[in-house]
Amino acid sequence: MYRIVKKQVLNPQVVLMEIEAPAVAAKCQPGQFTVLRVNEQGERIPLTVADFDREKGTVTIIFQIVGKTTMLLADQEEGGFITDFVGPLGRASELEGLKKVAVIGGGLGCAIAYPQAKALHEMGAEVDVVAGFRDKDLIILQDEMKAACTNYYLMTDDGSAGEHGFVTNKLESLLKAGNQYDVVIAIGPMIMMKFVCAVTKPFNQKTIVSMNTIMVDGTGMCGCCRLTVGGETKFACVDGPDFDGHLVDFEEAMRRSKMYLDQEKAAIEEYKKSHECNLMKGVK
Amino acid sequence: MAKANMTPTKQPMPEQDPMVRRNNLKEVALGYTEEMAVEEATRCIGCKNKPCVEGCPVLVDIPAFIELVKERKFKEAYLTIVATNSLPAVCGRVCPQETQCEAKCVRGAKGEPVAIGRLERFCADWYMSNIEEEFEKPVSNGHKVAVIGAGPAGLTCAGDLAKLGYQVTMFEAFHLAGGVLMYGIPEFRLPKAIVQKEIKGLIQLGVEIKTNMVAGKVATIDELFEQGYEAIFLGTGAGLPMFMNIPGENYNGVFSANEYLTRVNLMKCYADGFDTPIFKAKKVAVVGGGNVAMDAARCAQRMGADEVYIVYRRSEVELPARVEEVHHAKEEGIIFKLLCNPVKVNADEKGWVKSMDCIEMELGEPDASGRRRPIPKPGSDFTIDVDAVIMALGTNPNPLLRSVTPALQTNKWGCIVADEKTGLTSIEGVYAGGDAVTGAATVILAMGAGKDAAAAMDKYIQSKAK
Ligand SMILES: Cc1cc2nc3c(=O)[nH]c(=O)nc-3n(C[C@H](O)[C@H](O)[C@H](O)COP(=O)(O)OP(=O)(O)OC[C@H]3O[C@@H](n4cnc5c(N)ncnc54)[C@H](O)[C@@H]3O)c2cc1C
Ligand code: FES
Numbered sequence: 001m002y003r004i005v006k007k008q009v010l011n012p013q014v015v016l017m018e019i020e021a022p023a024v025a026a027k028c029q030p031g032q033f034t035v036l037r038v039n040e041q042g043e044r045i046p047l048t049v050a051d052f053d054r055e056k057g058t059v060t061i062i063f064q065i066v067g068k069t070t071m072l073l074a075d076q077e078e079g080g081f082i083t084d085f086v087g088p089l090g091r092a093s094e095l096e097g098l099k100k101v102a103v104i105g106g107g108l109g110c111a112i113a114y115p116q117a118k119a120l121h122e123m124g125a126e127v128d129v130v131a132g133f134r135d136k137d138l139i140i141l142q143d144e145m146k147a148a149c150t151n152y153y154l155m156t157d158d159g160s161a162g163e164h165g166f167v168t169n170k171l172e173s174l175l176k177a178g179n180q181y182d183v184v185i186a187i188g189p190m191i192m193m194k195f196v197c198a199v200t201k202p203f204n205q206k207t208i209v210s211m212n213t214i215m216v217d218g219t220g221m222c223g224c225c226r227l228t229v230g231g232e233t234k235f236a237c238v239d240g241p242d243f244d245g246h247l248v249d250f251e252e253a254m255r256r257s258k259m260y261l262d263q264e265k266a267a268i269e270e271y272k273k274s275h276e277c278n279l280m281k282g283v284k
Numbered sequence: 285m286a287k288a289n290m291t292p293t294k295q296p297m298p299e300q301d302p303m304v305r306r307n308n309l310k311e312v313a314l315g316y317t318e319e320m321a322v323e324e325a326t327r328c329i330g331c332k333n334k335p336c337v338e339g340c341p342v343l344v345d346i347p348a349f350i351e352l353v354k355e356r357k358f359k360e361a362y363l364t365i366v367a368t369n370s371l372p373a374v375c376g377r378v379c380p381q382e383t384q385c386e387a388k389c390v391r392g393a394k395g396e397p398v399a400i401g402r403l404e405r406f407c408a409d410w411y412m413s414n415i416e417e418e419f420e421k422p423v424s425n426g427h428k429v430a431v432i433g434a435g436p437a438g439l440t441c442a443g444d445l446a447k448l449g450y451q452v453t454m455f456e457a458f459h460l461a462g463g464v465l466m467y468g469i470p471e472f473r474l475p476k477a478i479v480q481k482e483i484k485g486l487i488q489l490g491v492e493i494k495t496n497m498v499a500g501k502v503a504t505i506d507e508l509f510e511q512g513y514e515a516i517f518l519g520t521g522a523g524l525p526m527f528m529n530i531p532g533e534n535y536n537g538v539f540s541a542n543e544y545l546t547r548v549n550l551m552k553c554y555a556d557g558f559d560t561p562i563f564k565a566k567k568v569a570v571v572g573g574g575n576v577a578m579d580a581a582r583c584a585q586r587m588g589a590d591e592v593y594i595v596y597r598r599s600e601v602e603l604p605a606r607v608e609e610v611h612h613a614k615e616e617g618i619i620f621k622l623l624c625n626p627v628k629v630n631a632d633e634k635g636w637v638k639s640m641d642c643i644e645m646e647l648g649e650p651d652a653s654g655r656r657r658p659i660p661k662p663g664s665d666f667t668i669d670v671d672a673v674i675m676a677l678g679t680n681p682n683p684l685l686r687s688v689t690p691a692l693q694t695n696k697w698g699c700i701v702a703d704e705k706t707g708l709t710s711i712e713g714v715y716a717g718g719d720a721v722t723g724a725a726t727v728i729l730a731m732g733a734g735k736d737a738a739a740a741m742d743k744y745i746q747s748k749a750k
Contacts (some may be wrong), residue, residue: 221523
């Protein structure tokens with residue numbers, strides 16, 4: 001059992017939790033992930049390490065409420081417990097020696113990109129962060145990100161905060177203005193990462209993406225996380241999650257991520273129903 | 285001695301009706317009653333030279349335990365088995381007896397051999413349901429050892445060391461101990477409650493099982509030594525699935541058997557209240573001919589498929605699966621497409637599997653493995669309509685641990701190089717056994733290796749302590 005030391009609602013869809021897991025906290029690096037189960041009947045889901053505190057022995061995860069399991073997780077209370085929490089899994093991001101980096105975070109991707117930005121900033125690298133959200137209500141980690149970079153660019157799809165537009169618009173203008181990065185790190189929905197790669201490609205700008213595929217074990221034993229990179233099949237959980245974005249077959253990856261969409265939808269509906277019943281109890 | 289019962293056939297095993305069981309996950313073989321067991325035991329003629337024992341990788345004294353069954357001394361029979369085999373309830377169910385003990389049985393020369401496996405299972409089940417066993421925690425000898433991987437190899441090694449007084453800590457990557465016994469072999473062949481009962485026994489012996497611990501990630505071998513473990517056993521299995529590298533293998537609806545079986549067995553996707561999803565396929569092709577393929581096919585059927593094919597490139601006699609599993613699969617209506625190999629998986633415009641192209645094969649000269657090599661018949665291509673393909677082609681050891689342990693020698697397949705008798709690896713104090721060393725093999729061989737390594741680790745630590 002792993003204790004939820006802290007729970008914080010970042011926006012109506014995104015929740016932060018600090019989990020007591022000393023063995024994971026002692027070892028994890030930016031870019032790695034964990035696999036958790038909420039309860040004995042739960043499924044195993046991967047979540048990226050958003051932060052860690054080696055002294056306190058805690059690992060922070062930030063997740064978007066997208067399916068039944070994340071709903072269930074969001075319903076757990078501070079001080080409560082989750083059944084399983086395993087990690088650190090995957091390869092750490094290769095940040096060594098980087099001098100100038102652009103970190104592109106889309107929505108929840110900002111949470112996953114944050115430890116990278118922070119580590120790079122602490123190493124003394126010049127870090128441009130481009131953070132994109134649908135609207136101002138969904139903005140997360142703005143202060144944290146600002147403290148972890150040289151330049152912070154905020155974009156919203158509807159212009160309700162920061163600049164109006166997508167992260168790709170800002171990135172393109174930065175590249176056009178002559179910025180050259182050792183690497184562009186793009187983390188967010190697959191579709192965003194795909195478009196970021198389309199923008200950087202003509203500039204021959206090296207781009208690393210973090211592939212959040214479906215997973216079961218997270219240790220290389222099932223292959224459900226496989227994707228095609230440079231024509232070869234790779235396992236995201238052990239060969240990644242970071243890959244050279246210009247080599248990733250995004251069409252295939254996006255298709256594979258829809259493998260259980262129907263079941264997920266049904267599970268959400270069922271959970272909402274039983275949950276509403278609970279909520280409505282005692283309400284006249 | 286009473287005259288032996290010369291009936292040429294085994295006491296039949298009571299089984300669930302095939303048309304019923306193909307829709308449920310309850311155990312297929314129901315087990316002998318006491319009467320059936322005693323009756324079958326009388327078929328053993330108690331040969332002096334005990335050829336059957338030679339066929340057993342852990343040398344269970346087979347004629348002795350069968351003699352005790354004859355005398356209805358079931359408890360004593362069980363204790364005779366566990367003197368050398370710590371998981372009889374498991375082995376009685378999953379060992380390939382037809383190539384081991386029963387292959388050597390004299391009765392097999394004329395008719396069927398004695399049903400040694402079924403009798404072993406009977407003794408274990410009888411003991412479990414009639415004797416409330418409480419293990420005493422042995423007196424500590426003050427030494428600490430670590431066992432990585434809680435499959436049959438690790439469990440056996442841990443049990444033996446704990447009985448010698450070692451403080452044993454197991455590190456298991458999954459959230460449950462058991463290895464393939466939990467995630468691979470289905471409930472209908474090996475009820476999970478039996479596996480958990482065996483594991484409970486280990487905990488009573490004082491073994492500490494740390495789940496959710498991926499060795500190599502949370503701690504390296506060196507760090508474990510630093511933490512005070514004096515010797516380490518690696519029983520990490522062969523969990524890396526192979527694919528065929530044919531076009532279309534990454535379409536939606538193609539799974540490794542490991543993934544499919546894990547969703548069913550470990551994650552219980554079929555059970556009420558459990559959250560893990562499974563793809564509900566209607567027509568499934570399982571590629572391969574081993575136990576894993578049979579299990580995947582029979583699971584797919586139980587998950588609601590109307591038609592399930594086994595696609596295997598050699599012929600029936602070469603099928604590596606246990607004979608009983610093939611027989612059960614056929615009874616349940618699994619369709620065998622033998623001498624046939626997939627060449628391509630096809631999908632609809634959205635990328636979901638809709639069919640698989642295959643080619644017929646014929647057997648040529650024997651290859652390095654001694655089996656006749658399958659050769660494609662030109663022009664024999666055909667297509668089967670399926671909406672899911674499960675690849676059960678075999679597995680290799682997972683590279684995760686060895687990639688962070690450069691001093692650990694492995695061969696070209698990634699198997700850990702270990703001494704055949706002791707399991708000693710290229711690193712002092714580090715032993716290995718089971719599938720991690722041999723590649724995908726059997727439960728009993730993994731257990732045998734765990735046992736040998738435990739003895740060697742004891743010797744190593746005791747000699748150092750002097
Ligand atoms: C579907 C299926 C059906 C089978 N049917 C039969 C049968 O009928 N009869 C038979 O005799 N054999 C059968 N086998 C083979 C048999 O199960 C294996 O040979 C046996 O389980 C091997 O035991 P093991 O202890 O070496 O490894 P495993 O059982 O594979 O156990 C290894 C354990 O180590 C863990 N692990 C791996 N890496 C790490 C790490 N870095 N840190 C911590 N833990 C780790 C794994 O999670 C796993 O729990 C079958 C196998 C499968 C997959
Ligand atoms: S999640 Fe199972 S192999 Fe990657």
